Amino acid sequence: MSRLVLVRHGQTAWNLEGRAQGHTDVGLDDTGREQAAALAPCIVQLAPTALWSSDLTRARETAAYVAAATGLEVGYDVRLREFDVGERAGLTTEEFAAKFPAEYAAWRAGHITGHVPGAETPEEVVARMTPALREIWEAIPPGETTVVISHGACLKVTLAAFLGWPEEVGATLRGLDNCGWIVLEQDPTGRGVRLSSYNETAHPTDHGPDFASDAPVG
Numbered sequence: 001m002s003r004l005v006l007v008r009h010g011q012t013a014w015n016l017e018g019r020a021q022g023h024t025d026v027g028l029d030d031t032g033r034e035q036a037a038a039l040a041p042c043i044v045q046l047a048p049t050a051l052w053s054s055d056l057t058r059a060r061e062t063a064a065y066v067a068a069a070t071g072l073e074v075g076y077d078v079r080l081r082e083f084d085v086g087e088r089a090g091l092t093t094e095e096f097a098a099k100f101p102a103e104y105a106a107w108r109a110g111h112i113t114g115h116v117p118g119a120e121t122p123e124e125v126v127a128r129m130t131p132a133l134r135e136i137w138e139a140i141p142p143g144e145t146t147v148v149i150s151h152g153a154c155l156k157v158t159l160a161a162f163l164g165w166p167e168e169v170g171a172t173l174r175g176l177d178n179c180g181w182i183v184l185e186q187d188p189t190g191r192g193v194r195l196s197s198y199n200e201t202a203h204p205t206d207h208g209p210d211f212a213s214d215a216p217v218g
Contacts, residue, residue, distance in 0.1 A: 001186040003145040003196070004137050005046060006159070008152045008176040009054075009062040010035040015178060018092050021218040022085030022119075027057045035179035036062045038202040040069035043181075046145050048072065052136055053149040054080040058218075062179065063149040079132035082151035082218035083125055086118025110171070112153060122157045129158040137184075137193065151218045152176045163193060177201050 010032030014021050028036065043066050051072040053063035063074045088096055088103075097104040100116055107114030112122050133148070140146045152175050159182060160170025176182070176199050183196040 001188060002137075002140045002142060003046070003186075004133070004140065004184040004193075005043065005048065005145060005147045006133075006155050006182040006184070007039065007043075007062070007066075007147060007149045008155060008178055008180050009056075009058040009149060010039070011178040012058050014090075015218075019090055020085045020088045020096070021058075022082055022089045023056065024089050025057045028061045032058070032178060033061070033065075035202070036065040039179045039181070040065045042200075042202045043147055044069050046147070046183075048145040048147045050136075050140070050144075050146040051075065051149075052077060052080065052146065054078075054082070054151060056081055056151070059149045059151065066147060066149065077132050079128045080148065080150045081154070083113060083153050084118070084120045085113060085218075086116045086120075088113070088116045088119065112157065125154050126158055126161045129154055130161050133158060133162055152178075153218060155182065159195075163195060173198070 010028045012021065012026045012032055013029045014026045016029065039062070048070055049072070051063060051067055051070065052075045053059045055076045055078050059080070060076070066072070067074050088100070091099065100114065103114035103116045113119040136146055136148060156173055156175060157170065159173070160167065180199040180201045182198050183200070184193050185196045187194045
């Protein structure tokens with residue numbers, strides 16, 4: 001059956017520090033490179049025939065490990081980028097709370113970006129990500145597998161929309177670990193796409209804070 005594998009990029013120094021990245025172009029740190037190196041042979045076992053990535057450096061670097069292991073050429077799509085976090089970019093959680101107390105309170109209450117000035121809304125992210133994933137899914141030949149390297153928060157909100165889940169159901173998912181992956185597959189009964197696995201990793205993980213506190217970090 002056809003499969004689509006969605007992967008969060010490896011760790012960056014800003015991930016480790018809890019700084020919101022969004023569209024800020026931060027590369028992988030040493031741990032992130034180790035995670036990407038461990039990810040690559042796991043992806044090889046899935047025998048992918050196509051590889052896509054966000055154009056941001058942390059995703060591109062992760063994709064490069066997968067490309068080297070699989071021999072696949074990487075396609076880049078700007079629609080696969082993380083949330084633009086607006087004026088929160090570069091701020092730690094503590095700095096966010098101090099600079100934008102009202103927005104921080106909204107974020108802690110469950111709004112994914114907290115209405116920070118300049119930040120994308122979940123609806124805007126879903127509107128650009130879902131068509132990209134639909135196009136990729138529809139281009140997968142029968143029985144083959146495609147891999148997409150992207151970002152944690154945008155993958156979480158788009159997964160729910162892609163599968164047609166109610167928003168409140170999607171909100172119950174925890175965030176993906178760095179280099180964690182999701183497997184979607186064709187439902188053999190002909191009912192579209194189904195979730196096969198969620199947040200698989202090739203490395204030991206300390207799941208850390210819940211998704212509400214790290215969603216826009218990317």
